[in-house]
Amino acid sequence: MFAYKTLKSGTDIRGVASEGGGAPINLTDEVVERIAAGFLVWCEKHLDKCAEGLKIAVGHDSRISADRIAAALFRAFTTYGASVYDCGLASTPSMFMAVLELPCDCSVQITASHHPFFRNGLKFFTPAGGLDSPDISEILEYAQNGAAPKETDNGTLVPVDYMSKYADNLREMIRKGVNAEDYAHPLAGFKIVVDAGNGAGGFYANDVLKPLGADITGSQFLEPDGRFPNHIPNPENEEAMASVCAATVKAGADLGVIFDTDVDRGGAVDSRGEEINRNRLVAIASAIALEGNPGGTIVTDSITSDGLKTYIEQTLGGKHHRFKRGYKNVINEAVRLNNEGVNCPLAIETSGHAALRENYFLDDGAYLVTKIIIKAAQLRREGKSLDSLIADLKEAKEEKELRFPITAEDFRPYGESTIAALESYAKAHNWNIAPDNREGIRISFPENDGDGWFLLRMSVHDPILPLNIESNSVGGVRVLAEKLLKFFDEVKPENVDYAALKGFLEK
Template sequence: MEYSKLKSGTDIRGEACENPQGLPVTLTDEVVEAIAGAFLKWCEKRLGHPAEGLRIAVGRDSRISGPRILEALKRVFIRYGVQGLDCGLASTPSMFMAVKNLPCHCSVQITASHHPFYRNGLKFFTEEGGLDSPDISEILAYAQQGLCPEKECPGAWEEVCHMQTYALGLREQIKREVNGEDYDHPLQGLHIVVDAGNGAGGFYAGEVLEPLGADVSDSQFLEPDGMFPNHIPNPEDKEAMASISQAVVRAKADLGVIFDTDVDRGAAVDSTGQEISRNRLVALASAIALEKAPGGTIVTDSITSDGLKTYIEETLGGRHHRFKRGYKNVINEALRLNKEGTDCPLAIETSGHAAMRENYFLDDGAYLVTKIIIKLAALRKEGKDLKSLLAPLREAVEEKEVRLPILAEDFRACGQKLIDSLEAYAKAQSWQIAPDNREGLRVSFPKGEGEGWFLLRLSVHDPILPLNIESDASGGTEQIKEKLLGFFRSHGEGVDISPLERA
């Protein structure tokens, strides 16, 4: 077993049960136990605390392999003297908060986010936040070497109800920030549809919103079911968003909210059924964050629209800092900017990962949705709604995303060479290269020449060149596509351009 293959950014992920693709199970009990021992070794080195007496909280999402993986972790942790705290079904963000609230030295969440039912994985937290990519590499290297604590001694295991504490914190926040006439029921009269996609987010309807007076009777897919029988629990999935939109319209609700499997991402739907996701979600989160940080800087990933930049900088009076794709990248960039003295209250990726400074820069879908609901309650007092807040946002007329496979064995070198060649080509064509480009190559075009932009970048993990194209004019993406094909047909050696030709 090559453990490094289980690395997925800042997570460990693999196949955890039999699957339709016939892929071999990589997260076996033996593998999980080796990773558990390696994590304890990492804790001894990085936290300066022997495995004996470590307090470690463990939670899981609703995947069918979760209980098995939890038992494998439990066996190892107890063997080496860990005081284990079993949080049961839990959201990923709550497992970071467990470190703060229980308290404990660190925590582990068993999840594979929005991936298919047969995949699973592990995320790790300390008081400093989620472990980063180098930490995961180190743990997997220890597992490969079979490293684990030297001393065995009996540990202990107890079940705790941390999700109730986490939900209470969200309820108290809503009470405090809405500060309604009926303080204990600030959401009285609001009709909200919650879609948990049969993941870990069902608690939000019954344990957060309903006790505060909200009508959640038309919520759907709240029951945990690790086979995800209704739709993929993913706010980026078209079927999932269509489902929550239809539910809101059908119920004549004021708002719909949807979570991914482990609730580190969320999105919303307004009373008309219009999605508040991607650029609209970034815009709304920015409006909320900049209320307490006027003139502040919003960090986003690289594929946000030109209209969003205008909204943040001209409508909201903030600053927009585009950075690399990957939620951990934008969070780390926001942390860096704040450390250097830049007022940065929010890091957010278009996928729905949103991390606010006021919440430890933790990407928490339930926290984001809570802030949206608080904002909705405030707007209603003024006779307004979310739609009016987002009205100034200029949205693209057309958009395309194409993924170009890199065929060369050294895919990173091939991909970077092609991006460099495209940059030289763009300069020769007098194309407008974005001055704030921090990933790949972003180029804008004026009216008559596509009236939009493209971004070509190298995928973080895969032999792929993702290409995003947006235009503010009908037919504009086709114009930009044809300009790019002119380049690729003469410079695209080592890359399969057929997806772009078909797009």
């Protein structure tokens, strides 16, 4: 019997939905319909509403399997009496906003984010936000057991164009934020390149920026194409970032922006073709979020730089709270802090997931980019550029990420024991262990001894120990890597393959 729990990926459901990836399709119509029934059972329990009459919005990104999966959801939901709003091509964040604005009881987005074209998945939203990991486990358990509400013939399916309303909200946000003399065209004179990577983000160029007067000449890959023929739609992907950087320079644009497939992440490029990504993106988002929130706390993932911490705390006067990798981990931590009375306006991961308190702590790439564009327009009135906002951000000279597979079937205990062994080793050698790290172990070294840090942690989902190294000096990454290799060679942790570290140093 098929194990539904294998489809769980953190707070999402993901599987193989199309041929072409060399793996059998496991996100079949039957599987999708059983998951849909399981979701309705979850809704009856947690929303305290009967499946019959439940209002559900459904959207999808541009993947080639989207129509098939949507049809399976429609069949299942209407079989049990739900009223379904077919939102068609949509961004993931818009499907949360649809719950609030249509309004409806819940929503489903069909997406697998930046994963290959042959994969797809499901994300679920209620007015409280995206479902969390335990919720996904519960839904999959219902699906495994064939749990379903009572069947009825009262279900309905209605097409709804919510993306037009979502784009209108973003346009009005820019008009108010810029407050230009020509209120209707606050981006007149701006040239902005948009790279949608053939995902769901093409609307941002044509439906948000262009009507506000922006010149979008040079924008690329706006048309949805579920095979992603030009590059992976992912702001973390080197090829994707190189492509949007080149397009921005070629067009002579003031700014470039890039989205992942379902637009819950975004990145930017300045007029010189320099990436506003990772630590730079976190810095700019922090500067924007701390306006009106003096002394506020910014929650980030664990691999942010020392220079970013200095920038947030000394330049901006805020507090930097490093937490675990995983966008939902970062968001949940920010929500927890706010509930405890801590002023925390932003949760952001270096991957480009950014969630602002003012926007329901929703990770929305279009919302983040919109905030950046508003700030760019405000700064231009003062004769400044976005660069001026992060002039005091000290950036690393070198950085490297390596990944060490854990070969044991029960991998987590081996990974955790390796991290514990490194902590003991560090203490024995008087290494400086970061006191504010909340994931794995982060160790810093002085200017004459590597001038940087490394972080060894467990992957969020996979049997892997990722290693991040960063140095403020040329050659420093190698010095730090050599220190770590001595640890591995002496301790020889069982079932951890650190050949990548040896290979890096041999080069």
